[in-house]
Amino acid sequence: MSPPEILQFAQQHVPRLGIATVYRNLKAMVEAGELSPVPLPGDRLYYELADKAQHHHHHFRCEVCERVFDVEGCDDTFNALLPKGFVLHAHDLTLYGLCADCSRSKPKRARA
Ligand SMILES: [Zn+2]
Numbered sequence: 086m087s088p089p090e091i092l093q094f095a096q097q098h099v100p101r102l103g104i105a106t107v108y109r110n111l112k113a114m115v116e117a118g119e120l121s122p123v124p125l126p127g128d129r130l131y132y133e134l135a136d137k138a139q140h141h142h143h144h145f146r147c148e149v150c151e152r153v154f155d156v157e158g159c160d161d162t163f164n165a166l167l168p169k170g171f172v173l174h175a176h177d178l179t180l181y182g183l184c185a186d187c188s189r190s191k192p193k194r195a196r197a
Pocket residue numbers: 147148149150151152183184185186187188
């Protein structure tokens with residue numbers, strides 16, 4: 086989740102909560118090892134539970150609502166892409182497109 090999403094969610098319980106408090110708490114939780122920042126391209130920050138981050142998975146980012154979803158499983162065939170003699174240690178993969186909500190609400194193409 087991104088800090089604005091976390092704020093929106095938390096405000097359901099604490100209506101007067103501000104974004105500065107959210108950032109302060111996120112920082113404390115990262116330092117305490119409870120949360121991990123999600124390394125995604127772009128300047129928006131996302132966080133996930135540290136337990137979740139330990140487990141190998143990838144992310145899907147919706148181009149419309151900018152929410153990020155976990156993608157389970159990994160097609161680990163990247164070794165085959167490497168030039169001869171190269172050794173793969175890790176990979177980082179982000180998928181982009183429309184989430185289920187956004188693909189449903191996409192305007193239907195009018196019939197000619
Ligand atoms: Zn979406």
